[in-house]
Amino acid sequence: MAGVLLVLGVLLGATGLLWTLQGLGVVGGSVMSGVTLWAVIGPVVLVVGLVLAFVGLRRLRAGKRGG
Template sequence: MTHPVRVIVGVLLVLVGALWTLQGLGYVGGSVMSGVTLWAVIGPIVAVAGLGLALSGARRRP
């Protein structure tokens, strides 16, 4: 994956992970995922993975 693609995919994963976390905690309603604790656990894992991917793509290498 090229560096800009890593950053874009990483940011998207952070946003999706945050949404899943909020749905799992019941702050965002209107979904079958709302209020389900599993998504409150999976969401931060996805967000952290996305953050790592975005940071690895943003880091300049010689």
């Protein structure tokens, strides 16, 4: 389960970063580019992803110590 959280967190973090950059107009070529909504949603998804990755990493490390 910890590995799933870590992978999901990393994927969400990367998605959030991409959405943020698209919303800010840094990454073009999408209907999301330059749309302020994605510049707001992106950082929220990024933070959620980082929290999930952190929790997954902590659980992986705790499992290795306990086992």
